[in-house]
Amino acid sequence: MPSLETRKRPVAFLDSGIGGVPYLDRLREKLPRENYLYLADHKNFPYGEKSAEEVTASVLGAADSLMARHNPKMIILACNTASVSSLAVLRSRVSIPVVGVVPAVKPAAARSGERTIGVMATERTVNAPYLDGLIEQFAVGCRVVRVAAGDIVSFVENRLFLADREEQDRLIAPAVEEFRREKVDSIVLGCTHFTYLDDNIRALSRGNFIPVDSREGVANQAIRLLERDDMLCTEGEGRSLFYTTRAREDGYYRKVAEQYSLDFRGEISSVQGGAA
Ligand code: DGL
Numbered sequence: 109m110p111s112l113e114t115r116k117r118p119v120a121f122l123d124s125g126i127g128g129v130p131y132l133d134r135l136r137e138k139l140p141r142e143n144y145l146y147l148a149d150h151k152n153f154p155y156g157e158k159s160a161e162e163v164t165a166s167v168l169g170a171a172d173s174l175m176a177r178h179n180p181k182m183i184i185l186a187c188n189t190a191s192v193s194s195l196a197v198l199r200s201r202v203s204i205p206v207v208g209v210v211p212a213v214k215p216a217a218a219r220s221g222e223r224t225i226g227v228m229a230t231e232r233t234v235n236a237p238y239l240d241g242l243i244e245q246f247a248v249g250c251r252v253v254r255v256a257a258g259d260i261v262s263f264v265e266n267r268l269f270l271a272d273r274e275e276q277d278r279l280i281a282p283a284v285e286e287f288r289r290e291k292v293d294s295i296v297l298g299c300t301h302f303t304y305l306d307d308n309i310r311a312l313s314r315g316n317f318i319p320v321d322s323r324e325g326v327a328n329q330a331i332r333l334l335e336r337d338d339m340l341c342t343e344g345e346g347r348s349l350f351y352t353t354r355a356r357e358d359g360y361y362r363k364v365a366e367q368y369s370l371d372f373r374g375e376i377s378s379v380q381g382g383a384a
Contacts, residue, residue: 115341118145118349119330120180122170124155125265126364127300128186131209133368134323135184135330136348142341144348145178147376148361151354153265155189156230156258156299163232164194170353171198173376181339184330185209188298189230192238205333209322211239211298216320217247222293224251226317228283229298231256239298253290257283257299264301269363276308284312297321351376 109115119135121128125148132146152158152166167190174180184207185191185198191208199206211233216225225247233239234256243252263271263279271279287295297303297319309319334340350370352361365372 109338112341112343115181115339116143116344117179117181118143118347119182119184119334120145120147120174120178121184121186122147122149122167122174122190123185123187123300124149124153124166124190125301126361127261127264127303128184128209129364129368129370130303131184131186131300131323131326132348132370135327136346138327138331139334139340139342141344141346143344143346144370145174145180146348146350146370147174148350148352150352150356150361154230154258154261155187155193156232156256156261158232160193160232160236163190164197166190167194167198168201171202173353175202177377180204182207182330182333184326186300186326188300189232192233192236205337207326207330207333209300209326211242211296212320212322212325213239213242213252213296214246215325216294216296217250219294219318219320220250220292222291223249224253224290224292226253226255226287226290226292226295227298228255228257228260228287228295228302230261231258233298253287253292255283255286257302260305261299261301264304266360268304269360269367273308276305277312280305280308281312284309288313288316291316293317295319347371349373 149170195208348370350365355375
């Protein structure tokens with residue numbers, strides 16, 4: 109078995125912003141003594157409005173900083189937009205396991221009695237060939253209603269933690285209404301930012317549909333790979349550090365980090381700053 113020092117290397121989460129935090133939270137519930145590191149690529153937010161090539165360049169830049177500065181033992185690409193565009197390239201770039209987060213089409217289709225599911229995601233994900241592939245493979249015979257909701261991504265990234273429930277509900281109501289009109293009975297939260305709104309969506313759906321995300325599947329896959337490689341750490345400090353690729357003056361990230369018991373560390377040093 110690798111040494112304790114090797115196993116104490118962090119599991120790193122990467123997203124364009126705060127979307128991946130609930131994913132870290134789910135894995136930490138299962139593995140509380142691991143060390144975690146979260147990187148919000150604020151410098152390149154939002155990924156959802158970029159081309160696939162631009163998303164890949166952003167992901168590789170952020171991953172280089174992670175690798176050079178923090179030597180993680182695993183990367184969880186906690187962003188659907190990044191995963192559907194850049195997972196293969198990132199895997200070929202680093203020598204550690206990379207777990208992707210892709211839209212949970214399979215469980216959503218499996219639950220749909222009406223054979224009509226919704227996918228709520230960014231513009232980039234909604235139009236990604238990767239999503240077409242998931243639908244062809246796992247949602248045969250289902251009608252799929254795709255809704256691009258970049259406005260909800262920015263709301264979560266910049267306002268959610270300052271907004272009351274009424275404001276939150278007002279923002280998501282049009283998307284929920286569209287799904288109700290289309291008579292879907294399960295919807296894929298195909299952007300990690302939307303996992304924060306799971307409760308709101310459930311309540312607003314009035315029992316018509318249930319939101320499905322990938323938190324449980326991703327946490328279980330991370331555990332499987334750590335076990336496979338003998339890299340589980342059950343004797344670590346259980347540290348969770350939050351970094352960003354560009355500092356934000358408004359204190360929002362600090363607030364989110366506190367809410368999720370992450371130690372806010374500010375800007376990650378860039379790779380070109382000198383030795384790691
Ligand atoms: N959180 C990201 C996702 O899962 C996207 C947010 C963005 O557009 O940057 O798709």
